[in-house]
Amino acid sequence: MQKAKHDRGGEDRPREREANGEGARRRVAVRHEGERPAERLPVILTVQPTEDYALLDSGGGEKLERYGPLVVRRPENQAIWQPRLDTSEWEKADAVFTGDTDEEGMGRWRFPKSPLGETWPLSHEGLSYLGRFTSYRHVGVFPEQAEHWAAMVRAIEGRRRPARVLNLFGYTGVATLLAARAGAEVTHVDASKKAIAWGRENAGVAGLEDAPIRWICEDAVRYAEREVKRGSRYDIVLLDPPRYGRGPKGEVWELFEDLPYLLDLTRGLLSERPLLVVLTAYSIRASFFSLSALMREALRGLGGTVESGELVITEAGAEPRGLSTSLFSRWMPDHGE
Numbered sequence: 001m002q003k004a005k006h007d008r009g010g011e012d013r014p015r016e017r018e019a020n021g022e023g024a025r026r027r028v029a030v031r032h033e034g035e036r037p038a039e040r041l042p043v044i045l046t047v048q049p050t051e052d053y054a055l056l057d058s059g060g061g062e063k064l065e066r067y068g069p070l071v072v073r074r075p076e077n078q079a080i081w082q083p084r085l086d087t088s089e090w091e092k093a094d095a096v097f098t099g100d101t102d103e104e105g106m107g108r109w110r111f112p113k114s115p116l117g118e119t120w121p122l123s124h125e126g127l128s129y130l131g132r133f134t135s136y137r138h139v140g141v142f143p144e145q146a147e148h149w150a151a152m153v154r155a156i157e158g159r160r161r162p163a164r165v166l167n168l169f170g171y172t173g174v175a176t177l178l179a180a181r182a183g184a185e186v187t188h189v190d191a192s193k194k195a196i197a198w199g200r201e202n203a204g205v206a207g208l209e210d211a212p213i214r215w216i217c218e219d220a221v222r223y224a225e226r227e228v229k230r231g232s233r234y235d236i237v238l239l240d241p242p243r244y245g246r247g248p249k250g251e252v253w254e255l256f257e258d259l260p261y262l263l264d265l266t267r268g269l270l271s272e273r274p275l276l277v278v279l280t281a282y283s284i285r286a287s288f289f290s291l292s293a294l295m296r297e298a299l300r301g302l303g304g305t306v307e308s309g310e311l312v313i314t315e316a317g318a319e320p321r322g323l324s325t326s327l328f329s330r331w332m333p334d335h336g337e
Contacts, residue, residue, distance in 0.1 A: 029298070057317075059081045059082045068121065084317070095111055096112065097137045119133075124178070145174075148311075149174070153178055159235070163236055168220040168237070187234075192217070237274075242255070273335060281328070307329070307332070
């Protein structure tokens with residue numbers, strides 16, 4: 001099948017229009033021509049326990065995890081079953097998140113054994129970085145993303161020339177650093193100054209402070225819009241948007257309203273021989289069927305295959321269960337490198 005050329009502008013360029021007559025702007029996706037990519041679903045990508053990370057147990061609305069040397073206990077809405085381990089095992093946690101997620105400050109973490117610092121050393125496949133006890137219960141890494149990271153690294157290492165990677169909503173930069181270590185040139189975008197600073201700190205910890213990484217603190221949509229206008233192209237695009245968020249200049253992000261437009265922009269940013277597009281969604285209202293349909297519409301005419309499903313972490317120990325953490329949809333081309 002002959003592939004359509006990538007959109008370069010004109011009538012097919014993603015556009016905005018006035019909404020509600022009040023100066024608000026609604027981002028509008030366009031309809032692309034050509035056949036939709038092939039579809040493979042449901043695909044369940046599982047993460048098994050390792051020395052770097054393990055899900056020890058889950059249940060009762062919580063999860064018990066080991067991050068490197070520390071055992072962490074924190075809320076998990078998906079864990080609607082009962083824990084397997086005795087209460088005594090849960091009480092051995094080094095850190096317990098207890099606070100209201102709308103508050104600020106370190107007061108939400110309790111350290112039953114001894115006081116701990118804000119950060120501690122972690123690693124993934126030999127890449128060093130820092131975990132951090134944040135006021136919003138996260139610790140700076142989403143281990144369920146490991147299968148996406150592995151696919152990205154394989155694509156980068158299999159390319160005959162350096163790949164260009166765009167990591168939107170890049171957070172603390174673990175994916176960025178793995179891509180850079182594999183030999184890619186990376187643009188890391190996040191609206192949070194704290195996340196950008198943390199990412200730079202992680203680059204230093206990983207010994208990648210001189211790697212070809214651009215750290216951009218900006219609204220992801222606005223940055224992508226400008227990159228399309230500049231004619232920038234990327235071989236890999238990673239999208240890990242929140243359900244709701246605000247940019248540094250007050251820009252509002254709503255997943256269900258803005259994602260179609262952002263995927264149109266993503267299409268316009270793909271190189272002539274792209275390698276991978278990965279979309280992850282943590283919203284419980286979403287469906288991987290919906291994400292798959294959206295991805296296939298946005299990438300009409302480009303061939304390849306869209307895989308969609310769930311990211312699952314497998315518990316350690318006997319009779320392990322799988323904890324579903326998020327939905328995903330990713331596109332891979334037909335061509336090899």
